[in-house]
Every structure is written in C-alpha cells, then in structure tokens.
Amino acid sequence: MASAAIDLTSLSEEQQLALQQYTSVTDQELHSAVPLLQKCQWNAQIAITRFFDGDADVVDPVAEAARAPPPPPQAARRAETLMDGIPARSGGTRSRRDGHGLEEAPRVVPTPESQMTQSMPFPFSILLLPFNLTYTIFQRVLGAVGYVFPFLPRLLSRFYSGRASQPSRDSGRRPLNPRDTAARFMREFEEEYGVTHGTLPFHEGGYAQAFDIAKRDLKYLLVVLLSPEHDDTALFVRDTLLSPELVNFVKQPANNILLWAGTVQDAEAYQVASALNVTRYPYACLIIHTPSVSATAMSKIATSTGPVAAQELITKMQTAMRERSQELDRVRGQRQEHQASRSLRQEQETAYERSLAADREKARKRKEDEAMKEKTEREEREREEQKATAARNLAQWKRWRAQSIPSEPGTEVKDAVRISVRLPSGERVIRKFVPGAELEELYAFIECHHLLVDEAEASEKEAEKPQGYKHEYNFRLVSPMPREVYELEKGVRIGGRIGRSGNLIVEKLGSDEDEDEDEDEDEDSQ
Missing domain, CATH: 3.10.20.90 (Phosphatidylinositol 3-kinase Catalytic Subunit; Chain A, domain 1)
Structure with a gap:
C-alpha cells in the first residue's frame, strides 16, 4: 500500500548508516525498512536477522535491541566504508577471524582524493619550495636512468620489497571514481594482454558495489588484485587468469561468481589490498556471505597468493564452494519463502485495494444516483409549487379583475x-x-x-x-x-x-x- 515519503534528512548520521546497511543486504523498500529499524532501536544486525527469519511480529525486537550491546563508535569521515570490519594491524599483520575459522572480508569504499590529501599552508609551501624542486629534479633524473636501463627499477624493487611486500600505488596516477577506475583497468588489461572485451566478465563498478551485489544476491565474489611491479603478474594472468578452464569456470552461470579485479596502482584497489591484508601478488580470494557467523557477515573462504596453476585455483574454489553450498541453499530457501510471503501479502493488499476501490466506486455512484434523484424530486416539487402558486395568483387575479x-x-x-x-x-x-x-x-x-x-x-x-x-x-x-x-x-x-x-x-x-x-x-x- 502506498505510504508517505520517508524524509531521510530527519534521520541522524547513525540512523542513515544503519538504514544503508540494512537496505544493502535485504534490498527492501524504504517505507518498509524504516519502521522495522525503529522497532529494533536502529540496530541493523537485529533488523536484518528479524527480516530473514520472518518473525518480527512474533519476537519483540525492541527488547532484543535493548539487550544487545551498543555498536562500536566509528569515525565520521570513514563511517561509510564500515572500516570497523578491517583487520587491525599493530606491528605485524593480524587477521580478524571468527569462531568458524573464517577471515572477515570488509566492505571498502575508497576515500575521496580531496580527503586523503590536504593542502599545505602557503608559508610552509614557500619554505619547502627548494626541497620540492630538488626532489622533482632528482625524480626526473632517476626516471631517465630507469628508461635507459630498465632492469634497475626491477632490481631495486626486489631489493627493497623482498618476498613480503606491502601494497603500493602510483602516486602520479590520476584518481578516478570507482566506475571510471574499473573501465580504465579493463582497457589497460585488454591492451596489455591482447584480449578482447568480455573475455573475462569483470564487474564494471567499484568494489563496494560488487560487495553489496554479492551479499544481496548470495553470489561468490572473486577478488583479483594485480601489481605490475611483480614479475609473477604477467605469468599469472596469461597462464592462470586467462586460461580456458578458469574463464569457463567464472562464466558458468551455475557457479554464480561475480569477478572484480584491480591494480594496486589505483587508490581503490590499494585500499582493498590493505583491508584484505594482502602481502604477496598476484592475489585472489573468494568472498561469500556467511550467515553462520552473523546475519550480515562476508568472509573469505578461499585465498591464493603468488603464481598458481589454473586447475589448482579452480579446485580450491570448488572445495570452498561445496562447503558453503548447503548453508547458502538454506539461506536462499529462507529468502525465497520470505519473498513468496511478501509477494502474497502484496497480492492480498493489491486485491484489497481493488476491492476497496470498487466499493468506493459503487458508493460514489450510489450517492450520485441518490443526489440526482433528490435533485429531480426537488425540481419537480418546485415546478408543482410554481404551478400551484401561478394557479392561485391567476384565480385571485380573475376575481379581482x-x-x-x-x-x-x-x-x-x-x-x-x-x-x-x-x-x-x-x-x-x-x-x-x-x-x-x-x-x-x-x-x-x-x-x-x-x-x-x-x-x-x-x-x-x-x-x-x-x-x-x-x-x-x-x-x-x-x-x-x-x-x-x-x-x-x-x-x-x-x-x-x-x-x-x-x-x-x-x-x-x-x-x-x-x-x-x-x-x-x-x-x-x-
């Protein structure tokens, strides 16, 4: 049934974040999502659980939300990226794992370039101008040497990075929005490796969008991160990523795979690599919704670093997919039942609206007929009264005349x-x-x-x-x-x-x- 429009400006920042998280998972309309979130005290986790269990009318979500611990505070500027799910790092690399041994896969939204870089005050820029000029000249000289002797950059890269290299990005690469970044990556990938467009079904959007689609549709999100600075990248792409076996495996609709790839030269892929704790390239991981962990959890169920054979990578992903197939089938069945019940309710509401409209139309016609009949009778009475008055006046006039x-x-x-x-x-x-x-x-x-x-x-x-x-x-x-x-x-x-x-x-x-x-x-x- 139609409802009044939701005024999003009246919601606080925390409520808007909870609404965004809830709708990205459930794909529910705003006029239905806001009342449930209000009943759950704007706790998105409880609202999502009640939505998929279909017992919001049986279980009291208000009491459940009151018993639930408050969500951890988030920075205002990084709130949309949900960075509370990014693994914490102190000294070495540590992974956030749950009781099932799965590593959480966070949702990452690239920070705008205007927020990552801040302009230096004018007096300091004047003081640092000689150092900037010296650095620019030195960089140009090293660039010319690297162009004449191309083996030097690779040798220095191996010397400094070694085996456990951290993700790096080209600071001189022009930052673009996620969709344009994906288009640029696909164009460079096709030009570099001589393949036609569509050979691999890359997602033509950002990582956050692919992440949300995989969560909503229960798809497997295959994330591939490449670094042109590593010698294994070209071998991995030609022998593994572009192998007919892997291409057919990714394209097969029954596997339900969504492929997203990027190069760490771009800001978005660089942040994704940092969030996923990538230490070696090329890197590939399979991410899927894990309802056994929580109602909104997305976890890495299979990872691969460095060069790997195509059949070995396919086998690893197939094994992980078989382990999760039963759980995903159960969730899909619950969603189908919920969708069927929601469709049934919508059909019932539509039928009720049609019946109510028909009753209103009948009542309107009945009122119009009654009004027309009353008007006709009133006009008839008025004519009779006029005739009677005219007859009385005529008789009186005749007597008078x-x-x-x-x-x-x-x-x-x-x-x-x-x-x-x-x-x-x-x-x-x-x-x-x-x-x-x-x-x-x-x-x-x-x-x-x-x-x-x-x-x-x-x-x-x-x-x-x-x-x-x-x-x-x-x-x-x-x-x-x-x-x-x-x-x-x-x-x-x-x-x-x-x-x-x-x-x-x-x-x-x-x-x-x-x-x-x-x-x-x-x-x-x-």
Missing part, C-alpha cells in the same frame, strides 16, 4: 358596440360595450366570463390584486370573414378598432394541455 369590469350599458346608450364572441367550448356570448372602452376590457370580460355569469355572486366576492403578478392572456380574438386578428394593444378602443358590431372567435395560444389546465383551474375557482 371581475370586480372592476363595468356593467353592460343599457338601451339608453345609442352608440353601444355589440360583440358576439364564440368561446373555445362552443358557447356563444353576446354583450354590449361602450365605444370608449379599451380593447383590454373585452379580453378581461372573456377571461372572467365564468365569474360574471352570476353578477350577484361576483359582486359578493371581494379580492385584492396579487402582489408581483403580471397577467398575460393566453388567447386572441379573431374575426372569421374576412380573417382579422385583434391583438391586445394598450390604448386601443373597442369602437375605433371593431366598429358598431363584431362577430369574433377566441383562439387559444397555448397547447391543449394548457387549455385543459385552464379549464380545471376555472372549475376550481368556481
């Missing part, structure tokens, strides 16, 4: 206009109007005819004009022969527009449904 319609003029009015009107119901109504009456009086008479049938009843009903109501007539008066429409116009008089008499027909302007509604409203008002 019927009271203001003057009575029919008597016989004493000689110029009265006689109008014969045929209503939509077929009934014919005849009435007289004074000539000066407006045409609207005729329209109002027809509109309120059903109220004027009984003038006594109409006069008894008193009504007020409805507020805010503007009446519109939904019919018009038409003369049949010849056809002429008498539209309602303000200020038009009946006598001037129709004459002394007229025969008119009422034509409805609305639909038949409106007519039926008007008739119902008229009946209700009666």
Whole structure:
C-alpha cells in the first residue's frame, strides 16, 4: 500500500548508516525498512536477522535491541566504508577471524582524493619550495636512468620489497571514481594482454558495489588484485587468469561468481589490498556471505597468493564452494519463502485495494444516483409549487379583475358596440360595450366570463390584486370573414378598432394541455 515519503534528512548520521546497511543486504523498500529499524532501536544486525527469519511480529525486537550491546563508535569521515570490519594491524599483520575459522572480508569504499590529501599552508609551501624542486629534479633524473636501463627499477624493487611486500600505488596516477577506475583497468588489461572485451566478465563498478551485489544476491565474489611491479603478474594472468578452464569456470552461470579485479596502482584497489591484508601478488580470494557467523557477515573462504596453476585455483574454489553450498541453499530457501510471503501479502493488499476501490466506486455512484434523484424530486416539487402558486395568483387575479369590469350599458346608450364572441367550448356570448372602452376590457370580460355569469355572486366576492403578478392572456380574438386578428394593444378602443358590431372567435395560444389546465383551474375557482 502506498505510504508517505520517508524524509531521510530527519534521520541522524547513525540512523542513515544503519538504514544503508540494512537496505544493502535485504534490498527492501524504504517505507518498509524504516519502521522495522525503529522497532529494533536502529540496530541493523537485529533488523536484518528479524527480516530473514520472518518473525518480527512474533519476537519483540525492541527488547532484543535493548539487550544487545551498543555498536562500536566509528569515525565520521570513514563511517561509510564500515572500516570497523578491517583487520587491525599493530606491528605485524593480524587477521580478524571468527569462531568458524573464517577471515572477515570488509566492505571498502575508497576515500575521496580531496580527503586523503590536504593542502599545505602557503608559508610552509614557500619554505619547502627548494626541497620540492630538488626532489622533482632528482625524480626526473632517476626516471631517465630507469628508461635507459630498465632492469634497475626491477632490481631495486626486489631489493627493497623482498618476498613480503606491502601494497603500493602510483602516486602520479590520476584518481578516478570507482566506475571510471574499473573501465580504465579493463582497457589497460585488454591492451596489455591482447584480449578482447568480455573475455573475462569483470564487474564494471567499484568494489563496494560488487560487495553489496554479492551479499544481496548470495553470489561468490572473486577478488583479483594485480601489481605490475611483480614479475609473477604477467605469468599469472596469461597462464592462470586467462586460461580456458578458469574463464569457463567464472562464466558458468551455475557457479554464480561475480569477478572484480584491480591494480594496486589505483587508490581503490590499494585500499582493498590493505583491508584484505594482502602481502604477496598476484592475489585472489573468494568472498561469500556467511550467515553462520552473523546475519550480515562476508568472509573469505578461499585465498591464493603468488603464481598458481589454473586447475589448482579452480579446485580450491570448488572445495570452498561445496562447503558453503548447503548453508547458502538454506539461506536462499529462507529468502525465497520470505519473498513468496511478501509477494502474497502484496497480492492480498493489491486485491484489497481493488476491492476497496470498487466499493468506493459503487458508493460514489450510489450517492450520485441518490443526489440526482433528490435533485429531480426537488425540481419537480418546485415546478408543482410554481404551478400551484401561478394557479392561485391567476384565480385571485380573475376575481379581482371581475370586480372592476363595468356593467353592460343599457338601451339608453345609442352608440353601444355589440360583440358576439364564440368561446373555445362552443358557447356563444353576446354583450354590449361602450365605444370608449379599451380593447383590454373585452379580453378581461372573456377571461372572467365564468365569474360574471352570476353578477350577484361576483359582486359578493371581494379580492385584492396579487402582489408581483403580471397577467398575460393566453388567447386572441379573431374575426372569421374576412380573417382579422385583434391583438391586445394598450390604448386601443373597442369602437375605433371593431366598429358598431363584431362577430369574433377566441383562439387559444397555448397547447391543449394548457387549455385543459385552464379549464380545471376555472372549475376550481368556481
């Protein structure tokens, strides 16, 4: 399930180191790694053990972390290299070995050149300028002598180094990052020994990266260190390292070998040689994860120094690999079970998310349907209320207008206009109007005819004009022969527009449904 992004800047330096160590071994996502490390009090060893055992929910990692001794302090500048695992040296060479007789293989990250060399203050550089010039001239002279007599450097190297030589590096060699250093080594190796690219599957990255990959994927890390200053290097490369038997052995996928090589002329290989206690070249060692030692231990299970036959080196590595195969198979099985359970949990969470999304979609549609239904019902109620209000206003207006319609003029009015009107119901109504009456009086008479049938009843009903109501007539008066429409116009008089008499027909302007509604409203008002 999605989670909020982890803010790495809020973690302390020790917590970031523990997180880096934990993720490099388990390859777990940050949003899952941080909660387990928090439960384990940021103890990476306990968290890794709980991760591979799969019992973080059963065993209390907090109590286990409280009982565990605190990790040894590390220098801030060398913290990332995990140099607490480098064998200690005092006088001679000593190796850190565990109870199983295995020598620990440390993870080494090369120190940046800017941290290894510090610039000298300007006043001291001025004072030491004559000595630097003398040293430079002397170095150039010796270089020229060595170029003319090439046997002298090798003779001096044997004289000083002897058999137990320490790793050395060319201080004049340009330092590069681990990936570029590996690319330069492979290019020089191919040019020196005349092989094509890919003859040996060298890892195209730094030692620390190869170390982490081997730990994560449970691969055998074969480390090869060469020193061009030793005469055995060329013989070892041609007869052993490039032999068809060893090349096929390294390339065979079933052996699961990751090959990393370097020359001690480079800073990274020089530091790796120092960390692995290399005393003789060429050097080769096989490193693998040893869970019997600890949950994160990487140990050397086979080493070879000096010239050695290809078959002898293969036999030594095969023997070591067979001794560790059962333990690695067990760890692989545990990881596969853990990965299967994690995949199952992810599938279950995904199915739950899909089901939850479907339920949310159904709820959303149901709410939309309910809202639409409610809106439709509300609009229908509003229309009904508007119709009812309009009907009440119309009935009240008719009652009010019927009271203001003057009575029919008597016989004493000689110029009265006689109008014969045929209503939509077929009934014919005849009435007289004074000539000066407006045409609207005729329209109002027809509109309120059903109220004027009984003038006594109409006069008894008193009504007020409805507020805010503007009446519109939904019919018009038409003369049949010849056809002429008498539209309602303000200020038009009946006598001037129709004459002394007229025969008119009422034509409805609305639909038949409106007519039926008007008739119902008229009946209700009666």
